[in-house]
Amino acid sequence: MFERLELISADAILSLMAAFRADPDPRKVDLGVGVYRDERGETPIPAAVRTAESALLARQTTKTYVGPAGNLGFNAEVARLVLGAEHEALVTERVRAIQCPGGCGALRLGAELIHYASPDSVVHVSDPTWVNHVPLLSGSGLRLERYPYYDAATGGVRFAEMAAALERLPPRAVVLLHASCHNPTGADLSQGEWRELLSLVKRRQLLPFIDMAYQGLGEGLEADAFGLRLFTAELPEVLFAVSCSKNFGLYRERTGALGVVCDTAAQADAAMSQLVRLARGLWSMPPDHGAAIVHGVLTDAALRAQWLEELDTMRKRVQGLRREVVRALAEHCPRRDFSFIARHHGMFSLFGISTAQVRELRAQHHVYMVDDSRMNVAGLRRENLEYFARSVGAVLAGGAGG
């Protein structure tokens, strides 16, 4: 059976990681893989997470199964974190959350629910969107289409074009939105744009599926959830995928949740029962460890406060780097305006250079970013900012590939 399978090349980001590791040059800069890095270039485990993990190991007496919905305490806490504890949809019990293996698992499970409820649904994703959205969502059998999103000329969102495209969609079309820290562009909707989008989504009766992978890493825990909270309060149905990979530093523990918001508590119960059934057929039960740690952090006042401080530090570091890299680029590339990088949120910005220039940066200067020029700003350090900006200046002056 398998003799007919073709060898395919590894995922572009995974190949980039391997090439970076193999590069012996001490000046090398990794702006490729999408993980947070501190000033030492490390991806730390937050101290609050470490403490909660030690406490968990000390008190855990069994590893028996938890159940297909995962850790129920985690599900409740994550819904409160994302929506705010007093949110109308929580008070009226219109929301259910189910633990999933990371935000990826949540995206897939959400797609499976949509496919089960309405197999001909089309999911509309931003142009561009995170590359893994495509296999995660279309793997369920749903068809994907793109709506205009990023304006490379301004570094902002082409909101009028986006709205015009969504305005043409039929009722019940699914629109995938990034809650904040858009991956790969870094360009987010403003609060005014979220409000405008809400009235469009209401009028056209669209189903929003909101991907929340970076809460707290953009403008703050509350601000990053603005659109999701607004939509959840105002619409009868919303799906949201939550990842605890970045804000809790739990990447490999595969910790996330899918939230489903329905018009009534009874409909939410029905949707949840279907999610449990679908999860049973996908992974049966999600891994417990990361969810139990997040539950420990969020339910202990001291640990929660410590985690919030650590998250603030991460966010401020990225915001500071954005300002500093704009300054360094203005000095070394005076003919090109990179000021949009400081207006972006989260770890990523679409840098806006050609693939040929990205490759020259890699080959000549050991600076690694994804071919579409997505850069992980958190991969910069004060000590390599100048080197990075000088390298970009040299590549732009050389005119590689326009």
Ligand SMILES: Cc1ncc(COP(=O)(O)O)c(C=O)c1O
């Ligand atoms: C936009 C977006 N959504 C979802 C995820 C899911 O992350 P995970 O499955 O690691 O929780 C990521 C991770 O990089 C992401 O960038």
